[in-house]
Amino acid sequence: MILLGNGKLITRDENNPFIEDGCVCVKDNFVWDIGKTKDMKQKYPNEEFIDAQQGLIMPGLINTHHHIYSSFARGLSIDGYNPQKFTEILEGMWWKIDESLTLDDVKYSAYVTYIDCIKNGVTTVFDHHASYGDTSDSLSQISSVAHEVGIRTSLCYEISDRKGRSEMEKAVKENINFIDYCKSDTRDMQKGMMGLHASFTLSDETLCYIAENMPADTGYHIHVSEGIEDLYHSMKKYNKRVINRLYDMDILGPRTLAIHCIHINPLEMDILKETNTMVVNNPESNMGNAVGCTPIFKILDKGIVLGLGTDGYTSDMLESMKVANILHKHNSCNPSAAWNEVPQMLFENNATIANRFYNRPLGTIKKGAYADVIIVDYDSYTPLNSNNYNSHILFGVNGRNVKTTMINGKLLMKDYKLIDIDEAKINAKARELSSILWKKF
Structure with a gap:
């Protein structure tokens, strides 16, 4: 089980869209529980905790x-x-x-x-x-x-x-x-x-x-x-x-x-x-x-x-x-x-x-949804709440603000570092292959 908390949780769930100090509890490959960070840490005291450091926690x-x-x-x-x-x-x-x-x-x-x-x-x-x-x-x-x-x-x-x-x-x-x-x-x-x-x-x-x-x-x-x-x-x-x-x-x-x-x-x-x-x-x-x-x-x-x-x-x-x-x-x-x-x-x-193709909900953080979760590094200098978070995303965030990416309950990137992926080696091979491709033109 993994907890991702201490962040502004934007769930995209119309029944519970925003939690100011939110936390997601992931078990296996799906969302097991969500709530306030304090409550989730008390409820699951011995589980791994990933600190969003007041950033945004969002669906992938x-x-x-x-x-x-x-x-x-x-x-x-x-x-x-x-x-x-x-x-x-x-x-x-x-x-x-x-x-x-x-x-x-x-x-x-x-x-x-x-x-x-x-x-x-x-x-x-x-x-x-x-x-x-x-x-x-x-x-x-x-x-x-x-x-x-x-x-x-x-x-x-x-x-x-x-x-x-x-x-x-x-x-x-x-x-x-x-x-x-x-x-x-x-x-x-x-x-x-x-x-x-x-x-x-x-x-x-x-x-x-x-x-x-x-x-x-x-x-x-x-x-x-x-x-x-x-x-x-x-x-x-x-x-x-x-x-x-x-x-x-x-x-x-x-x-x-x-x-x-x-x-x-x-x-x-x-x-x-x-x-x-x-x-x-x-x-x-x-x-x-x-x-x-x-x-x-x-x-x-x-x-x-x-x-x-x-x-x-x-x-x-x-x-x-x-x-x-x-x-x-x-x-x-x-x-x-x-x-x-x-x-x-x-x-x-x-x-x-x-969701017309996959068996569990995607694009939302709620109990039973697939655990596709991202943490966005964003420290707002103006008020951020349930009424304006889309505007904050529009004007304050781009893709490279994403610091942590979890897919299907597995961490693929944590604190900007890819996990078990040798990007430098892959890019070197891609440069070699693309150079050969370009010569064909």
């Missing part, structure tokens, strides 16, 4: 859309690469990278990304993978790293027609194999989904083939109307908008993640609501790719579950929260916008998304 953060494979692009410059539209970004960089990745590249991309997540307090990661240079067993490589470092994750492989029928079928098989593997994961740490790239790279024939081979009790993870080209392609070739096409092909549903959803209209939103499909906004990536701004207020007004992801841009969810706050204010020309919506996306809706 959840990233509902990441791209681990993109990590080796940091610092990369490709000769002649000067994209003017979204498809040129894909063709000029990302597809070149994923077609060049080896299984070793995939493995060490996973190491460095998951380590970055742990250091930023991200305890659950929904990843969307592509490595058309080496597809088979690529998800197994990522899975083995996730198991080794101890992070909770959902994985899928990006199916696309862009490399031909044979590679498409190989990608489908990679998803199926991993989904089947996860069914035997009694630890409830890893989940598999069916990964799809986007409507404009998937024919009806391919979507029918995927549906014929789709395992039961899983869902799709797909980019939707990210660039305007996705919409134009669907209108021109199928005479229907992207969401309408996905609905007709039976892609939508309560276990499907529709990523981005920038160029969608109110009727498409009605379909998302009716099918109980989940949506994920990725503000930094959308701004960086200049593809537009997801209409989050209209989506949320429809009652659609809308989460927050990073799309590979960063592993710091608190950074993404800050950008979402100012982007949606700027885009709506309303300084009063997004104060409630963005925290809802990160802290409430990401938990709702994760």
Whole structure:
């Protein structure tokens, strides 16, 4: 049993949201008890105690859309690469990278990304993978790293027609194999989904083939109307908008993640609501790719579950929260916008998304929830209470303020020091592999 206390406990449990001097009691891999630090220490006097030193004690953060494979692009410059539209970004960089990745590249991309997540307090990661240079067993490589470092994750492989029928079928098989593997994961740490790239790279024939081979009790993870080209392609070739096409092909549903959803209209939103499909906004990536701004207020007004992801841009969810706050204010020309919506996306809706896949509650600290807990080094110089802690997080905290990360009841980082992870050795190998990768361009 481990106690984490002497901190401002933000539980994200609506029945008991904030304890001024709070303490979490963890037994095995779940939250056993919570309360005042004094009471918990008296109740469990002989247990290990981790002192938050008046910092914040919070549920581990959840990233509902990441791209681990993109990590080796940091610092990369490709000769002649000067994209003017979204498809040129894909063709000029990302597809070149994923077609060049080896299984070793995939493995060490996973190491460095998951380590970055742990250091930023991200305890659950929904990843969307592509490595058309080496597809088979690529998800197994990522899975083995996730198991080794101890992070909770959902994985899928990006199916696309862009490399031909044979590679498409190989990608489908990679998803199926991993989904089947996860069914035997009694630890409830890893989940598999069916990964799809986007409507404009998937024919009806391919979507029918995927549906014929789709395992039961899983869902799709797909980019939707990210660039305007996705919409134009669907209108021109199928005479229907992207969401309408996905609905007709039976892609939508309560276990499907529709990523981005920038160029969608109110009727498409009605379909998302009716099918109980989940949506994920990725503000930094959308701004960086200049593809537009997801209409989050209209989506949320429809009652659609809308989460927050990073799309590979960063592993710091608190950074993404800050950008979402100012982007949606700027885009709506309303300084009063997004104060409630963005925290809802990160802290409430990401938990709702994760809880559709995992067996115990995530994104909350309450009895019976999985023990995914972080301690944030934050000594507020203004009053912090149950009414304003989201504002303190927004303006006073970033991911690197996280000093301690626990996942599934196991400490992976304590007082900024990773436990049983040789980061320097891993980074050295990653530099070696990424240098070889860059030479391919």
